[in-house]
Amino acid sequence: VTGRFPWGDCTVVGAAAITGKAADLPGQPSASLSALGSTVLTAYVGVSNELKVSKDHTVVVTGAAGAVGSAAVQYAKNVIGAKRVVGIAGGPDKCAWVKSLGADDCIDYKAPDFEARLQAALPDGADKAYDNVGGEVLDALFTVINPHGVIGVCGLISGYNGQPQAFKNMINIITKRFEIHGFTLFDHVPEFGAAAQKIAGFIKDGKVNTTHAETVVHAPVDKIPETWALLFAGKSRGKLIKALTG
Numbered sequence: 001v002t003g004r005f006p007w008g009d010c011t012v013v014g015a016a017a018i019t020g021k022a023a024d025l026p027g028q029p030s031a032s033l034s035a036l037g038s039t040v041l042t043a044y045v046g047v048s049n050e051l052k053v054s055k056d057h058t059v060v061v062t063g064a065a066g067a068v069g070s071a072a073v074q075y076a077k078n079v080i081g082a083k084r085v086v087g088i089a090g091g092p093d094k095c096a097w098v099k100s101l102g103a104d105d106c107i108d109y110k111a112p113d114f115e116a117r118l119q120a121a122l123p124d125g126a127d128k129a130y131d132n133v134g135g136e137v138l139d140a141l142f143t144v145i146n147p148h149g150v151i152g153v154c155g156l157i158s159g160y161n162g163q164p165q166a167f168k169n170m171i172n173i174i175t176k177r178f179e180i181h182g183f184t185l186f187d188h189v190p191e192f193g194a195a196a197q198k199i200a201g202f203i204k205d206g207k208v209n210t211t212h213a214e215t216v217v218h219a220p221v222d223k224i225p226e227t228w229a230l231l232f233a234g235k236s237r238g239k240l241i242k243a244l245t246g
């Protein structure tokens, strides 16, 4: 089962603390925290329920090499079959990986001509945009989103350390009459159980790649601080999971 339980080798909780049934993914006992965890569920509900992506849509996903973005790219392209999916990520290696997940193209936001490259990759514009980044990357989305398109803002990671969020392309809000709205995973908690079962099916069918979904550290309970420190040392990839050993 899944839920918010206290750390411990053994614990007794009431039924109300249990939020769901653990994912049925053979050989991946920690998948409920990674490939089927809240990060990935956020990507799923963002693409399907918030942006309502369909086969007819061209979609752009920012932070596309991150945990949320890489899942959003795969749902939009490999599960829903969106017409064209373009990711935005930092550097050629990450862009190549995003394309290996199924994206039709991926643009490097660190390139000096990023905005021009993004526009070239989207000759017919984008109907839907899934933004994890904010700032200059979101500003560039204003230039490619189509009239009456939708930008769903999931995260603003470029500004979490206090960087100013400056925009120079805001005139497009008026000229294109597009919609921009934020969303959080907390709006969708009741849908998580059913969504996790669906995603487990997509993984089994090979539509969603979970290769870099988690880093599992096996250690006793008194080593929790050392394990969490890996998060801030850039030494984990995907969801960092501690598996308690005796």
Ligand SMILES: NC(=O)c1ccc[n+]([C@@H]2O[C@H](COP(=O)([O-])OP(=O)(O)OC[C@H]3O[C@@H](n4cnc5c(N)ncnc54)[C@H](OP(=O)(O)O)[C@@H]3O)[C@@H](O)[C@H]2O)c1
Pocket: 038, 039, 042, 063, 064, 065, 066, 067, 068, 069, 088, 089, 090, 091, 094, 109, 132, 133, 137, 153, 154, 155, 156, 157, 158, 159, 183, 184, 185, 186
């Ligand atoms: N709304 C919600 O309920 C909800 C839930 C979960 C997560 N989120 C948000 O979703 C976003 C992604 O989370 P995550 O778990 O996927 O994080 P993650 O795995 O750490 O990925 C974050 C990605 O953001 C990119 N990034 C970081 N700084 C950037 C910058 N200045 N400009 C452009 N790109 C930048 C990085 O791209 P490169 O590595 O390619 O440079 C990285 O791949 C975060 O903003 C997070 O707060 C929101």
